[in-house]
Amino acid sequence: MNSNEKDFVFGKHAGLDFLKTQNADRINKIFLQENLQASLTNEVYTLAKKKKIIVQLVPKSKLDRLVAGANHQGLVLTIASFEYAALDELLDQFERQEREPFLLMLDSIEDPHNLGSILRTADATGVDAVIIPKRHATGLTSVVAKTSTGAIDHVPVARVNNLVQTSQMLKKRGYWLFGTDMTGTDYRKWNSNGRTVLVIGNEGKGISRLLKEQMDQMLTLPMVGQVQSLNASVATGVLLYQMLNSRNPLQ
Structure with a gap:
């Protein structure tokens, strides 16, 4: 894949797991739904601060558009396309x-x-x-x-x-x-x-x-x-x- 392409990781478990791995340096931005439960919001901000990644609070409708209506659970990461191993x-x-x-x-x-x-x-x-x-x-x-x-x-x-x-x-x-x-x-x-x-x-x-x-x-x-x-x-x-x-x- 072209390294300039963009893709998404979304969902609570998939998103948090990605944030905790070495692949987090491929994250361009974090979109977080407004008014989510405090525990998820705090965890995302804590991880994002460590990785120096921008977090943007957005309405649910924006996340719905980003992932074409898939179940994002309030968390979407925009990342460079997934890399393949040689x-x-x-x-x-x-x-x-x-x-x-x-x-x-x-x-x-x-x-x-x-x-x-x-x-x-x-x-x-x-x-x-x-x-x-x-x-x-x-x-x-x-x-x-x-x-x-x-x-x-x-x-x-x-x-x-x-x-x-x-x-x-x-x-x-x-x-x-x-x-x-x-x-x-x-x-x-x-x-x-x-x-x-x-x-x-x-x-x-x-x-x-x-x-x-x-x-x-x-x-x-x-x-x-x-x-x-x-x-x-x-x-x-x-x-x-x-x-x-x-x-x-x-x-």
């Missing part, structure tokens, strides 16, 4: 850590709410980085930030030109790739130890054919109900907690 730098960094890295690759997730929810679960389960494509997918937006409730600031997101080529590069660096499909190995048998990449497909089409050909194994979520599909963020959550269980089994 994948090569991340991989080099992971080479130096003791534990084996776990990466999450998202094949054309289009709904920003899904991406935000996935980032939230990725943070909770210790995912090292998320990889998304530059085209035909949602990027990091204010809606993603709001839905992630601050996780967007803690999970590195790399955006790449071609997921197939990226998968080939990762395999050369010793990573195993696991995809999701209606026919595959029961996810409860999945051993996620080692350098691992979990690939989640598009909400409607799943993993693209060429990318699926790069997978070392396909995983299936068994379903016994009448509806034989799950929301992308829900399916990702189930698989990420299986990863966490596999890497950190109960003693």
Whole structure:
């Protein structure tokens, strides 16, 4: 994204969390709704004073216009557009850590709410980085930030030109790739130890054919109900907690 573009972080939890992180230096201005509860107002002013950020009190109608009617809870931050991590730098960094890295690759997730929810679960389960494509997918937006409730600031997101080529590069660096499909190995048998990449497909089409050909194994979520599909963020959550269980089994 162009560094001169502007975006928003809004909502009480997402806004305060952003103010408390090192990313706060990207905040241009804080818009705070008039006549909010004193506790939130005081906390915002205290944090803004430490970061030397301007706070402007405005009516609710202005905040409604800024975020197109979304639920801002009286707090909107205007910031420089969200920054993406460089994948090569991340991989080099992971080479130096003791534990084996776990990466999450998202094949054309289009709904920003899904991406935000996935980032939230990725943070909770210790995912090292998320990889998304530059085209035909949602990027990091204010809606993603709001839905992630601050996780967007803690999970590195790399955006790449071609997921197939990226998968080939990762395999050369010793990573195993696991995809999701209606026919595959029961996810409860999945051993996620080692350098691992979990690939989640598009909400409607799943993993693209060429990318699926790069997978070392396909995983299936068994379903016994009448509806034989799950929301992308829900399916990702189930698989990420299986990863966490596999890497950190109960003693």
